[in-house]
Amino acid sequence: DIQLTQSPSFLSASVGDRVTITCRASQGISSYLAWYQQKPGKAPKLLIYVASTLQSGVPSRFSGSGSGTEFILTISSLQPEDFATYHCQQLNSYPLTFGGGTKVEIK
Amino acid sequence: EVQLVESGGGLVQPGGSLRLSCAASEFTFSDPYMDWVRQAPGKGLEWVGRIRDKEHSYTTEYAASVKGRFTISRDDSKSSLYLQMNSLKTEDTAVYYCARNMRLGATRGVAFDIWGQGTMVTVSS
Numbered sequence: 071d072i073q074l075t076q077s078p079s080f081l082s083a084s085v086g087d088r089v090t091i092t093c094r095a096s097q098g099i100s101s102y103l104a105w106y107q108q109k110p111g112k113a114p115k116l117l118i119y120v121a122s123t124l125q126s127g128v129p130s131r132f133s134g135s136g137s138g139t140e141f142i143l144t145i146s147s148l149q150p151e152d153f154a155t156y157h158c159q160q161l162n163s164y165p166l167t168f169g170g171g172t173k174v175e176i177k
Numbered sequence: 178e179v180q181l182v183e184s185g186g187g188l189v190q191p192g193g194s195l196r197l198s199c200a201a202s203e204f205t206f207s208d209p210y211m212d213w214v215r216q217a218p219g220k221g222l223e224w225v226g227r228i229r230d231k232e233h234s235y236t237t238e239y240a241a242s243v244k245g246r247f248t249i250s251r252d253d254s255k256s257s258l259y260l261q262m263n264s265l266k267t268e269d270t271a272v273y274y275c276a277r278n279m280r281l282g283a284t285r286g287v288a289f290d291i292w293g294q295g296t297m298v299t300v301s302s
Contacts, residue, residue: 102287112294113292114214159224159289161286161288165239166227
């Protein structure tokens with residue numbers, strides 16, 4: 071199975087900060103990586119797919135990069151509505167797997 | 178509005194069975210692959226399994242943790258997805274989400290673009 075390791079697992083930041091979250095895969099997954107945002111009690115929401123493509127309707131302050139085994143989600147200027155948990159997911163091979171999540175909280 | 182709505186969750190004893198449903202609306206349900214994902218209380222997301230479309234003979238994939246106990250099916254005529262869960266264990270306690278697979282051109286399954294609101298399954302005596 072492909073393991074995804076997200077770092078950090080917890081992040082405290084202020085409105086306006088630039089935030090980066092890393093997702094490392096235990097083996098190469100090409101660009102088959104997606105990022106999701108999840109707020110408490112809600113379903114995940116797709117932000118980024120195939121590593122760097124912004125889902126329709128998602129603000130441009132979100133961006134993704136990487137390929138192979140290392141991927142990064144960047145929020146260029148954190149907004150109040152961005153405080154949430156972020157998950158990466160690999161869709162390269164079965165079983166599909168998710169990272170452990172990164173919780174972004176208000177400093 | 179494009180949406181998925183799960184139902185069928187509840188409290189069940191260990192060893193019991195439960196069938197979850199996921200009703201789709203406002204999109205051509207027969208086209209995409211469909212998946213189930215679960216989230217135990219306070220934990221991360223865990224992929225449960227996938228069912229492909231008619232073109233791919235409705236074949237399925239499962240996580241090792243549920244293989245042989247859970248069965249995914251779909252009824253395209255009813256725009257519905259199902260998860261039959263047998264031999265339930267306490268560790269199956271979670272919110273269960275159905276999710277639509279997104280395709281990029283001819284490439285299937287590049288992400289999950291539509292999620293249901295989730296249904297809670299509690300396995301406890």
